Amino acid sequence: MTRPQGSIQYDNRGRVVLVTGGANGIGRAICESWLQSGAAVVCMDIDAAAAESLPEGILFVRGDTAERGDCDNAVAFACDSCGGLDVLINNAAIQPRDSYLPQHEYSAELWDRLVAVNLTGYAQMAGSALKVMVEQGSGVVCNICSAQGHRTARQVAAYGPIKAANLLQARQWGVEYARLGIRCVSISPGAVMTPMIRATLAEQGGAAALANRTPLGRIGNPEEIAAATLWMCSPAASFVTATDLLVDGGIDALAAFADPWPMPAE
Numbered sequence: 001m002t003r004p005q006g007s008i009q010y011d012n013r014g015r016v017v018l019v020t021g022g023a024n025g026i027g028r029a030i031c032e033s034w035l036q037s038g039a040a041v042v043c044m045d046i047d048a049a050a051a052e053s054l055p056e057g058i059l060f061v062r063g064d065t066a067e068r069g070d071c072d073n074a075v076a077f078a079c080d081s082c083g084g085l086d087v088l089i090n091n092a093a094i095q096p097r098d099s100y101l102p103q104h105e106y107s108a109e110l111w112d113r114l115v116a117v118n119l120t121g122y123a124q125m126a127g128s129a130l131k132v133m134v135e136q137g138s139g140v141v142c143n144i145c146s147a148q149g150h151r152t153a154r155q156v157a158a159y160g161p162i163k164a165a166n167l168l169q170a171r172q173w174g175v176e177y178a179r180l181g182i183r184c185v186s187i188s189p190g191a192v193m194t195p196m197i198r199a200t201l202a203e204q205g206g207a208a209a210l211a212n213r214t215p216l217g218r219i220g221n222p223e224e225i226a227a228a229t230l231w232m233c234s235p236a237a238s239f240v241t242a243t244d245l246l247v248d249g250g251i252d253a254l255a256a257f258a259d260p261w262p263m264p265a266e
């Protein structure tokens with residue numbers, strides 16, 4: 001993995017982190033960064049095949065965040081294997097290529113799956129983890145949200161509003177659990193080159209256009225999102241809760257997400 005230039009060394013020895021969707025993309029970079037910082041890392045993912053190539057030392061538990069039992073199981077696995085749970089990173093989400101639709105074209109099945117994974121999945125994982133954290137009197141929950149949760153974009157009638165809900169979940173939990181020693185935060189990436197957007201960008205011919213519209217002039221890499229999780233979930237951010245950090249190359253400030261990517265077919 002490529003470390004962002006000038007990256008800070010964190011010492012997460014003795015801390016346990018559970019990362020959902022950690023077998024690929026941003027989640028994988030989060031797992032690797034936390035492992036390098038000394039943490040005990042548990043990756044929960046539905047993609048057991050991809051998890052086989054995770055670096056040695058990362059523990060894997062197969063599970064679907066849309067299934068409540070799998071969420072409880074992943075948290076129990078982390079606690080049993082590592083002796084507790086200090087940090088949950090809610091990262092597993094889907095944005096299938098066939099979900100770039102206006103509202104009236106959504107099938108019930110597609111809508112329900114996006115809600116089940118991207119919204120209910122985050123709530124279920126947090127619910128399971130917070131039970132442990134309340135008992136411990138400490139912990140951090142970090143929701144990976146999206147710049148598309150801050151601004152509208154074309155054809156993200158499910159993904160965008162659900163990402164906005166993930167922002168509010170972190171604020172809600174942040175306030176609710178503040179006096180119990182638990183911080184809840186979120187991070188909103190802009191466009192980051194991962195399997196999730198690679199195919200869509202290739203189809204739309206949009207990688208260069210999206211990079212051009214980003215003030216920093218490029219698409220982000222997963223390690224840059226991982227670096228933000230290390231800070232947001234570290235004791236250095238001890239007075240930070242119920243808030244969001246945009247890691248988006250400046251695209252939100254320019255309000256440039258919506259136009260013209262991804263464009264509907266002419």
Ligand SMILES: NC(=O)c1ccc[n+]([C@@H]2O[C@H](COP(=O)([O-])OP(=O)(O)OC[C@H]3O[C@@H](n4cnc5c(N)ncnc54)[C@H](O)[C@@H]3O)[C@@H](O)[C@H]2O)c1
Binds near residue numbers: 022024026090144189
């Ligand atoms: N890539 C981007 O440009 C971008 C931008 C903004 C926000 N995000 C957010 O970042 C996060 C990671 O995105 P990514 O681009 O790395 O995605 P990705 O598709 O590359 O990886 C997602 C991972 O989640 C796993 N997963 C999917 N559904 C799951 C489920 N129900 N239970 C458990 N695991 C499941 C997949 O197997 C995969 O390993 C998501 O929350 C996404 O919405 C990504």
